[in-house]
Amino acid sequence: MQRSERELATAIRRADEASAGRDRAEADGWQNAQLLSLLIQGVTDYAIFMLDRNGRVSTWNSGAERIKGYTAAEIIGAPYARFYEPEDVAAGEPERALATAARDGRYEAEGWRVRKDGGRFWAHIVLHAIHDAAGTLVGYAKVTRDITDRRQAQLELQAAREALFQAQKMEAVGQLTAGIAHDFNNMLAGIIGALDLLRTRLRSGRTDDAVRYADMAIAAAERAAALTARLLAFGRRQPLDIKSVDLNGVLASMQDLLARTMGEGVRVDMACAAGLPAAQTDPHQLENALLNLAINARDAMAGRGTLTLSTGRADPPAGAAGSSEGSFVMLEVADTGCGMSAEVMAKALDPFFTTKPAGQGTGLGLSMVYGFARQSRGHLEIASSVGEGTRIHLFLPATDVPVQAEPAPAADPSRPAPLASRVVLVVEDDDHVRELALDVLRELGITARAAADGPSALGLLRAAGTIDLMLCDIGLAGGMDGRQLADAARALRPELPVLFMTGYAADTAGGDSFGPGTDLIQKPFSVDALSRRLRALLDPSGGAGAE
Numbered sequence: 001m002q003r004s005e006r007e008l009a010t011a012i013r014r015a016d017e018a019s020a021g022r023d024r025a026e027a028d029g030w031q032n033a034q035l036l037s038l039l040i041q042g043v044t045d046y047a048i049f050m051l052d053r054n055g056r057v058s059t060w061n062s063g064a065e066r067i068k069g070y071t072a073a074e075i076i077g078a079p080y081a082r083f084y085e086p087e088d089v090a091a092g093e094p095e096r097a098l099a100t101a102a103r104d105g106r107y108e109a110e111g112w113r114v115r116k117d118g119g120r121f122w123a124h125i126v127l128h129a130i131h132d133a134a135g136t137l138v139g140y141a142k143v144t145r146d147i148t149d150r151r152q153a154q155l156e157l158q159a160a161r162e163a164l165f166q167a168q169k170m171e172a173v174g175q176l177t178a179g180i181a182h183d184f185n186n187m188l189a190g191i192i193g194a195l196d197l198l199r200t201r202l203r204s205g206r207t208d209d210a211v212r213y214a215d216m217a218i219a220a221a222e223r224a225a226a227l228t229a230r231l232l233a234f235g236r237r238q239p240l241d242i243k244s245v246d247l248n249g250v251l252a253s254m255q256d257l258l259a260r261t262m263g264e265g266v267r268v269d270m271a272c273a274a275g276l277p278a279a280q281t282d283p284h285q286l287e288n289a290l291l292n293l294a295i296n297a298r299d300a301m302a303g304r305g306t307l308t309l310s311t312g313r314a315d316p317p318a319g320a321a322g323s324s325e326g327s328f329v330m331l332e333v334a335d336t337g338c339g340m341s342a343e344v345m346a347k348a349l350d351p352f353f354t355t356k357p358a359g360q361g362t363g364l365g366l367s368m369v370y371g372f373a374r375q376s377r378g379h380l381e382i383a384s385s386v387g388e389g390t391r392i393h394l395f396l397p398a399t400d401v402p403v404q405a406e407p408a409p410a411a412d413p414s415r416p417a418p419l420a421s422r423v424v425l426v427v428e429d430d431d432h433v434r435e436l437a438l439d440v441l442r443e444l445g446i447t448a449r450a451a452a453d454g455p456s457a458l459g460l461l462r463a464a465g466t467i468d469l470m471l472c473d474i475g476l477a478g479g480m481d482g483r484q485l486a487d488a489a490r491a492l493r494p495e496l497p498v499l500f501m502t503g504y505a506a507d508t509a510g511g512d513s514f515g516p517g518t519d520l521i522q523k524p525f526s527v528d529a530l531s532r533r534l535r536a537l538l539d540p541s542g543g544a545g546a547e
Contacts, residue, residue, distance in 0.1 A: 300337030454480030
C-alpha cells in the first residue's frame with residue numbers, strides 16, 4: 001500500500017511539474033508575442049502589417065501609419081490594393097502579387113505606391129504567405145519601405161555616369177581628329193582625281209577606263225562614308241543596349257580605324273580565337289571601349305611599338321558576375337609601351353587619374369572602360385610592369401544566343417519591277433543632293449518631282465495628281481523638318497509611303513521607329529540601295545528586303 005501511495009505521489013508531482021511547465025511555456029509564449037507586437041509597433045521606418053486571404057488589411061503598425069498616412073481605424077478591413085496606382089490596379093498587379101506569394105511563399109518588388117493624401121512614393125515591398133499548422137493559407141505578412149530618396153540618388157548617379165561616359169567618348173573622338181582629317185584628304189584626293197580623269201577623257205571622246213575611274217571614285221567615297229558612320233557611332237549618346245555581339249567581327253570591322261589611330265609607327269596585330277561564342281554586351285560601347293584602350297596603348301608606346309589584340313574563352317575572373325567555367329569571352333589589349341608601376345596600377349581605374357601631361361587626358365578612359373565592363377556584368381583586369389608593357393583583359397559574359405545577322409536583300413526576277421511609271425516627290429534642301437536624287441530616280445524609270453522645303457512640298461501634294469511616295473530629308477531647313485512634313489503629308493494623303501534620308505547617325509532609326517509605311521536610308525547611298533528601299537515601300541508584298 002505504501003508503495004502504491006509513493007507511486008501516486010510521484011505521478012501527481014510529475015503532473016504538477018508538467019502543468020507548471022506548460023503554464024510557464026504559455027506565459028513565455030504570451031510574453032514573446034507581446035514583445036514582438038511592441039517591436040513591430042515601435043518600428044517606424046517600415047510599414048509592417050498583415051493581410052487576410054483576400055488581401056484585406058488586418059493589422060497595422062506605426063510605421064505603416066507614418067509612411068502611408070492611414071490610421072489603423074481608417075485602413076483595417078480595406079483592400080491593400082488601395083496603396084497601388086490606378087493603372088496598376090487595372091492591370092491586376094495586386095492580385096498577381098498575392099498569387100505569386102501564395103504559390104512561391106514570397107513576393108518582392110519595387111514600384112510607385114500611393115499615400116492617403118494622394119502623394120506617391122517609391123516602395124520596396126516584400127510579401128510573405130502565412131500558413132497554419134495544417135499548411136492552410138491564412139493570410140499574408142507585408143513589409144513596405146519608402147526608398148524614394150535612395151532611388152533618386154541612384155537616378156542622379158546614373159545620370160552622372162552617363163555624362164562621364166559621354167565626356168570620355170568626346171575626348172576619344174577629339175584625339176582622332178588630326179588622323180581622320182588626314183584620311184579624309186586622302187579619300188577626297190582619290191575621289192577628285194578619279195572624277196577629274198574621267199571628265200578629261202569624256203571631254204576628249206575617250207571612254208576607255210571610264211568605268212575603272214568611276215569605280216575608283218565610288219570605292220573612295222564608300223570608305224569615307226564608312227569612316228563617317230564609325231565616328232557618328234562613337235559620338236552618339238545612348239543607354240547600354242545589351243545584345244549578342246561577335247567579338248571577332250568587331251575587331252575585324254575596326255581594324256582600319258585602329259590602324260589609322262595608332263599611326264605609322266605602331267603595328268597592329270590581331271589573334272582571334274576560332275569558334276568563339278558571342279559576347280553579351282553593347283556593341284557600340286564595346287567599340288568605344290576598344291578605341292580608348294588602343295589610344296592609351298598608343299600613348300604609352302610614344303607612337304612606336306606593337307599593339308596586339310586577341311580574343312578567347314575565359315574562366316570567370318575573380319569578382320565577376322557568373323560562376324560557370326567558360327561562361328566568359330575575353331578581349332586582350334597588349335602593348336609594348338612603358339608599362340605601369342604597382343602604385344600607378346592601383347590607381348589606374350580611379351576616375352580622373354592620369355599620368356599624361358596636363359591637357360592631354362581627363363583620366364576617364366580606363367575608369368569608363370571598367371564601368372562599361374561592370375555594367376555588362378563583366379570585369380576588367382590589368383597586368384603591367386615598368387618597361388615591359390601592359391596587358392588589359394576585358395571579360396564579357398558569353399551567350400548561346402546567336403548574333404542577329406543583317407538580312408540579305410532577296411531579288412525575285414519573276415516579279416516585274418514596281419518602279420517604272422511611279423511618281424516620287426523628292427524633298428531636299430541641298431541643291432546638289434536634290435538634283436542627284438532626281439537623276440537617280442529618272443535612271444530607275446521614275447517620274448520625279450522636287451521641292452526644297454516642307455511648305456513647297458505640301459503645296460505640290462495639294463495640287464499635284466498622283467504621287468506614289470515621298471523621298472524626304474529628315475533635317476530640312478525652313479522651320480519644318482522631315483518628320484513634321486511627313487505628318488502633314490499623311491494628313492493630306494494617309495496612305496502615302498515616306499522614305500526618309502539622313503546624314504546623321506541612324507542609331508534609333510528604322511521603319512518601325514517612324515511608323516508603318518516608312519523607312520530610312522543613310523546618306524550617302526548607292527543607286528541599288530535606293531532602288532531596294534523604294535521597291536520595299538512601293539511593293540511591300542514583293543519580298544524586297546532592306547539593305
